[in-house]
Amino acid sequence: MNTEILGVVLQIVLMVVLAYPLGKYIAKVYKGQKTWSDFMKPIERLIFKVCGINPAEEMNWKQFLKALLILNAFWFVWGMVLLVTQHWLPLNPDGNGPQTPDQAFNTCISFMVNCNLQHYSGESGLTYFTQLFVIMLFQFITAATGMAAMAGIMKSISVKTTKTIGNFWNFLVLSSTRILLPLSLIVGFILIIEGTPMGFDGKMEVTTLEGQEQLVSQGPAAAIVPIKQLGTNGGGYFGVNSSHPLENPTYLSNMVECWSILIIPMAMVFALGFYSNRKKLAYSIFGVMLFAYLAGVGINVYQEMNGNPRIDELGIAQDGGAMEGKEVRLGAAATALWSITTTVTSNGSVNGMHDSTMPLSGLMEMLNMQINTWFGGVGVGWMNYYTFIIIAVFISGLMVGRTPEFLGKKVEAREMKIATVVALLHPFVILVGTALSTYLFAHHPDFVASEGGWLNNPGFHGLSEQLYEFTSCAANNGSGFEGLGDNTYFWNYACGWVLILSRFIPIIGQVAIAGLLAQKKFIPESAGTLKTDTVTFAVMTFAVIFIVAALSFFPVHALSTIAEHFSL
Template identity: 75%
Template sequence: MGTEIWGAILQIVIMISLAYPLGKYIARVYKGEKTYLDFLKPVERLIYKVGGINPDKEMNWKTFLRAMLTINLFWFVWALILLVVQGYLPLNPDGNGGQTIHQAFNTAISFLVNCNLQHYSGESGLTYFTQLAVVMLFQFVTAATGMACMAGIMKALAAKTTNTIGNFWNFLVKSVTRILLPLSLIIGFILILQGVPMTFDGKMEVNTLEGKVQNVSQGPTAAIVAIKQVGTNGGGFFGANSAHPLENPTYLTNTVECIAIMLIPMAMVFAFGFYVKKRKLGFSIFGVMLFAYLVGVFINVHQEMQGNPRLTSMGISQHTGAMEGKEVRFGSVATALWSVSTTTTSNGSVNGMHDSMMPLSGMVEMLNMQINSWFGGVGVGWMNYFTFIIIAVFISGLMVGRTPEFLCKKVEAREMKIASLMALLHPFLILAGTGLAAWLAVKAPEFVSREGGWISNHGYHGLSEMLYEFTSSSANNGSGFEGLKDNTWFWNIICGLVMILGRYIPIIGQVAIAGLLAKKKHIPESAGTLRTDTLTFGIMTFVIIFIIAALAFFPAHALSTIAEYLSI
């Protein structure tokens, strides 16, 4: 156990050590300053030329959002068509058929919004063609979409007074060519060297130790796994995700993949500080997020190391921790660390089954997604925190009798209303969806049965499974309590709708706030300015986030994860 804990500590140290220089580099990329990858400019110019794009043309926040939404609509139609007809397309050596229309609807939206919720089993639900032309493509461009939106917000906040926030297409392309692609190539090569498949051959026939013959799926796994981790996507090539021995074969690949989850989300916080030339503010935000992350790691590692008290009371030794649903190659600590990393961000990949973890571990995983502001997805995690900064600035200003300001711009009623709506939307989607599903499970069991009997666990854990599914969908995470049978009309459609609303409405609101602030008169800092780069303000923001989450989600957890914990 001591070795496992030191392994987890080492991973966290490496994450932080790499995130700082990467954040500095990201800020330089978005500012258009000189970097080591400037040799890619000809490739970028070719993309702009083919797309008819002028990367130097500035956009106001409305034009910026219009460009983002238009290309996302095109990608949705693209994915929907390919998923339905994939059985007739090339690169299908295993003969997998097309998805049903409701499953394709869910899958297309899921990868479009960077959620990667999978209501199918990876190796049998998609072909190599759709794994590349839908999944891997979207894992690049949708991660870049979130990063581009954050870049626009940073540009807006860094300017004294402006009507523009940059060029969406320029930020989108550079996010792929300068950040996501280089990191994915490095990680992909490491995975290949460790034995992760990278082939277009069909299933391979192997002889097992029992003398049986088994057909094992393979494919272009390494390329997809690399970007699934770097871009906080999380959609696995295999149904078991990174618990599959071909997707995550060694402790080194497990370490690299776990670090990759956190790398860009951490770096984007530092990038903000460098971009707006407020490094102390960046450090303050990073400190709050890191504190919340480490608290979650401590709770989950402790819970999973202790094991299930019911097994202990029966005299069953659990010296390696609660190992149900975990890979013996990695142990309970590595899975506990991964579970917090993947839910603190909007990654959603797993190296063990969250459904099998201890109740309080499940509560931490859900709270990470329900708060949705501790690092979060690439770009959008910081943007969600930005929403709470606006609320904290407004409340703090009223408390101390100072004009609410953020980065020398007045925060007024209009921005506060948008921020409040964004903060309330997330709990509404989760709790309303869970309430509907629970009502159907109790009041309309014939509907649930007709839909395939989606509840395999009743009682507290059954409610946790439904709460987790809506939490994951709204937070664009994609992980799940896999005891829930989710490939039905009901779950595919309702989760698809929640994913759309949970992705685009917050982005629209956050970019709008930045655009409105950018146009305001720059007010130089004075003795009366409310400082937002202090420990006091960081604590204030943390408390506001915690109070909102507690008020919104404590009743639901009292009936699910907490009740289950008290019952064992």
């Protein structure tokens, strides 16, 4: 077998095999059962005592959401203040300046909503202080927020009838201390061994092989990179993210980071099964997600390893595949695998430039984010799938002439309306935003321009770059087609508002659906009950997702990625 393909297969097998026991462990943590990490209890009790929180106090879904939103509002103010004053703060050996208010708004919103879109270069746009106390801090908090929201939904599913869905603060702290922190320490130690820097010295002066003096940025990268991946955050410590040789030095570090991106989203699906004692349902959901993921991997690996046909026409060998924008130490297959892994989640990190991938690879990267239900971010990925389960149940119920039910609870008009709004919001903000930016580019370019312009590739690929930017924002992903000059007033504010709408409206809607269903009377299964843990229903859900989510974007892809593919 080709060694590059072998590396891809090995990484996927490791993800799937290790996700199962991790999911079982996560379910035990949220249930409050005994685990090996109980030594963290004194620290957790101290946190609750200092914050005046009673972790045993149950919350209804409205109280749960209120706590979630208040927490995010507080950290938004915190981040804005630190980013615009970072030049006055300590741990700034390179003398980096402050961010402008519009850039700080975009940065703060982006990291607060677990998107980590970056309209700046990490080593020059931030200081060590803000890397640690804004970026790294937010990457823990926002990941734990999504996990806490899913824990609340799992609790609502696991009981027959209840008015409460757990305690948000308890789930938040447990997610950080028992899951994210231990895994981050393990990954961090591996990265340090592989050569990722961990220190607070300023730029290092080195002599290149050509004999030139060069300044190389360093800093506490090994502390930040693990949670960037494990929390499906994705914000690069360095400007070129995980293609940087200090952020991702070797093929082993690449495997570990790629594994880190998907392991918790995969495990959370299994955790649902263990927590609610509905393993067949979890296996069904996992099967649909895994099928979509593997299909994407197959397409992108094939596209990138076979290279660009235009170069073939020139008689130039492409033994390594389409290597533009890729690192030789990693290869085309590993970059293709990463491009799918990072876009089926809300991670957004890159180990090669997506702007340089083949058009059909770009199509798959965007479709993953536009569908936004294949594993997704930690917690919120399954929650997006949950929305489509509600829609699929409702449609299936109408088809068989029976009141729609999900896990013994009637799905009625109120839940269906919320699910519809959540499902349609995603294509709405992406397509409206793209239409607005293309109109302004054509008729009012000065309104959105930065020095040197903001769109380097007009035509099919230029439309793809704009579509990708809004898609990445709406999916809380954060990666980009970097031919787009995005540090402008227009992009900073437009993307910021898309980030806010696309993060909080779905979470509010999904938790509300779970809370409303939890309060309803449990109806025992009968011979006519629609089974939601079967292969048939899994196929039905996949069809609903594809029709509602994917087909909404085919017209714009016909004018961008697909048109570019046929122009090669």
